Amino acid sequence: MDNVAAAPLLPEVREAMLPYLGEIFGNPQSLHNWGDGAREALEGAREQVAALIGGASEEIIFTSSGTEANNMAVKGIARSRAEKGKHIIVSSIEHFSVLNSARTMQREGFEVSLAPVDSTGTVVPDDLLKLVRPDTVLVSVTQASSEVGTIQPLAEIAAGLPKDGPVLHTDAVAGVGNIPVDVKKLGVQALSLAGNQFNGPRGSGALWVKRGVRLLPLMDGGIQEGGRRPGTEDLPAIAGLGKAAEIARRDLDVRMERMSGLRDMLIEGVLGKVEHSVLTGHPVNRLPGYASFCLRFIEGEAILMLLNSHGIAAASGSACTSRALKASHVLLAMGINHELAQGSVLFTLGPVNDAEDVKYVLEKLPEVVDRLRRMSPLYSKYLKEQKG
Amino acid sequence: MDNVAAAPLLPEVREAMLPYLGEIFGNPQSLHNWGDGAREALEGAREQVAALIGGASEEIIFTSSGTEANNMAVKGIARSRAEKGKHIIVSSIEHFSVLNSARTMQREGFEVSLAPVDSTGTVVPDDLLKLVRPDTVLVSVTQASSEVGTIQPLAEIAAGLPKDGPVLHTDAVAGVGNIPVDVKKLGVQALSLAGNQFNGPRGSGALWVKRGVRLLPLMDGGIQEGGRRPGTEDLPAIAGLGKAAEIARRDLDVRMERMSGLRDMLIEGVLGKVEHSVLTGHPVNRLPGYASFCLRFIEGEAILMLLNSHGIAAASGSACTSRALKASHVLLAMGINHELAQGSVLFTLGPVNDAEDVKYVLEKLPEVVDRLRRMSPLYSKYLKEQKG
Numbered sequence A, B: 001m002d003n004v005a006a007a008p009l010l011p012e013v014r015e016a017m018l019p020y021l022g023e024i025f026g027n028p029q030s031l032h033n034w035g036d037g038a039r040e041a042l043e044g045a046r047e048q049v050a051a052l053i054g055g056a057s058e059e060i061i062f063t064s065s066g067t068e069a070n071n072m073a074v075k076g077i078a079r080s081r082a083e084k085g086k087h088i089i090v091s092s093i094e095h096f097s098v099l100n101s102a103r104t105m106q107r108e109g110f111e112v113s114l115a116p117v118d119s120t121g122t123v124v125p126d127d128l129l130k131l132v133r134p135d136t137v138l139v140s141v142t143q144a145s146s147e148v149g150t151i152q153p154l155a156e157i158a159a160g161l162p163k164d165g166p167v168l169h170t171d172a173v174a175g176v177g178n179i180p181v182d183v184k185k186l187g188v189q190a191l192s193l194a195g196n197q198f199n200g201p202r203g204s205g206a207l208w209v210k211r212g213v214r215l216l217p218l219m220d221g222g223i224q225e226g227g228r229r230p231g232t233e234d235l236p237a238i239a240g241l242g243k244a245a246e247i248a249r250r251d252l253d254v255r256m257e258r259m260s261g262l263r264d265m266l267i268e269g270v271l272g273k274v275e276h277s278v279l280t281g282h283p284v285n286r287l288p289g290y291a292s293f294c295l296r297f298i299e300g301e302a303i304l305m306l307l308n309s310h311g312i313a314a315a316s317g318s319a320c321t322s323r324a325l326k327a328s329h330v331l332l333a334m335g336i337n338h339e340l341a342q343g344s345v346l347f348t349l350g351p352v353n354d355a356e357d358v359k360y361v362l363e364k365l366p367e368v369v370d371r372l373r374r375m376s377p378l379y380s381k382y383l384k385e386q387k388g
Helices: A011-021 A033-053 A065-079 A096-107 A124-129 A154-160 A235-273 A301-309 A330-334 A355-374 A375-387 B010-019 B033-054 B066-078 B096-107 B126-131 B154-160 B233-275 B300-311 B329-333 B355-374 B376-388
Strands: A062-063 A086-092 A111-115 A136-140 A167-171 A190-194 A205-209 A277-279 A288-295 A342-348 B060-061 B086-090 B110-116 B136-140 B167-171 B190-194 B205-209 B277-279 B290-294 B344-348
Touching: A011 B010, A033 A062, A033 A190, A033 A205, A033 A235, A062 A065, A065 A086, A065 A096, A065 A136, A065 A167, A065 A190, A086 A096, A086 B355, A096 A111, A124 A154, A154 A167, A167 B096, A235 A277, A235 A288, A235 A355, A301 A355, A375 B233, B010 B233, B010 B300, B033 B060, B033 B190, B033 B205, B033 B233, B060 B066, B066 B086, B066 B096, B066 B136, B066 B167, B066 B190, B066 B205, B086 B096, B096 B110, B126 B154, B154 B167, B233 B290, B233 B355, B300 B344, B300 B355
Parallel strands: A086 A111, A086 A136, A136 A167, A167 A190, B086 B110, B086 B136, B136 B167, B167 B190
Antiparallel strands: A062 A205, A190 A205, A277 A288, A288 A342, B060 B205, B190 B205, B277 B290, B290 B344
């Protein structure tokens, strides 16, 4: 139940990739016929991805990951607009690929403001809009948090931004493929996505950039992707991303209903069965597959180990930082204290999961929590205080 | 015969990738067991790649392409050394991922010197070393040209650089897997390579950076690759790169002998059968699979089209720029004039090719050249002048 870190490829996605590991090996840039199949696959995938988010296919730039798309957006847009102004706003719950890209821009002379979130992990549009200045050239707010699943009020933020003001980028890596995403409805000018977040391949991502929005490339080199992202195109990954996008679009409603049902069953069960547990993130506006908690008197790493010994895969936060073992900046930004933030557990559901999985977690989790709390000095202290 | 742009995966490479598109889908960063297989694969591939180039496995950073490795090296090393000095030297025949990265650093306040090459496309060490200044922080010279195949005297350049002077990086994308490459013998501190240049997968590359050499990452994000290259690891591509490296190391001698034989047969045949043809690049110090020519009175694009109609895939230069249709900066740097440079044709051989292929090219190429020359006003003019 750690689908956000690692989910198996859908069989159809795998099938869509295999020809490009075999008979279709051409280079889309070649002037001879061997490039034709490759070129068709590249442009077909571009249309599939564009269709999923309501963009135009020529506005899609393929990247090697969501991280690359976020870096390209934040750095590329900021650098291209440096003459207009050097102020960036990002939310305080962004993924490190956005947050640290903004920090890199700080070293290049930009000022960065962090927009706060409320206790549900939601950016309050008015609070963000107050930070906008005449020299603000970029605002980047995630579409949905990859750690607590809270869906953000992007359309409201977009509506409140001054006309011809900052470019609005969204890291929609956690959302795209899992909830409806339409760039026009969101009102954004740039959007990042990643295939492995909706049962597509690793090594696949894309940045959608609205026509007319300038962007300095992150990398220099050949003329691929309209000169905006050089390097020989990774066709197996791109073809897989395209297929995953097509399937996500087709199955979105069914998948959302199924995932939300399992998620709510899991949330209700945990909150009911595990004392001192709190749901993190928004109670309603959350990604269908995201069940995230803080369990008091528990250390996230310890609980993952014990769950693992029962055959349950879970995470404590983003896989990109799991081995760093720090309290999550997202939870801290939501006002959760350090002690509670240490007990963060994140279950992310995917098409492979069913109600049996949820029931099994609900059976094992209380045991595991009990066992860990019996060893916790903080918990003993708490019990004594209660008695006293 | 355009293997440098596009070559089929070796069947063993494909087999090595398939498990990571199927049952092994874990995330190497996960704290639970599902990450174990992924982590082993990642570290196994790192050892295979390190072994191919004589480096240590912890010095390998996986990237999504040779282009990314080159960008990371040039920008990352220059930026990390900006306080020591702001002068960079690159050769004038570098791939655009190096050349344009250097130009980007120019916009960031660096000075860039271009080291000239002789008519064989070889950097003359003394000419380069004359450009070194106290504030030179980076020298980047390709190990072997991806356009004309000339192998560069890197060890000589390395030996001539001042101690504790500039970092020496080499773009070895065309060389690694095709000729012996040993970072110690070359005397470099950083080296880029790409899997698809030796029948490994697209979307796979690596930068080797000698321990102790600092590098600012190109991208910000998670803690993958020791914090130097964030983003969920693309395991199928990485596993494929590892396997391709293992095979290249095993088969290098046999492959080199076979490729050089075919190449020499092709070169001899073309020079013998096609009037006004010149070999570009070094006559001896060249990559085993590289047969590159300029054919006078001919336009590269036109010849590729006609060869294609006979079922022959060839290139006019780098696939990364083929659709830009400009005279190659590499050929111009070698002193070839614009007119002759337009007639550039590059055949790159791979394991799929055999003597029959070469014979077929030698049969068709003269016909194709004749046909094009009959339509060429320049050729008519030349013939008249000869008669006159």
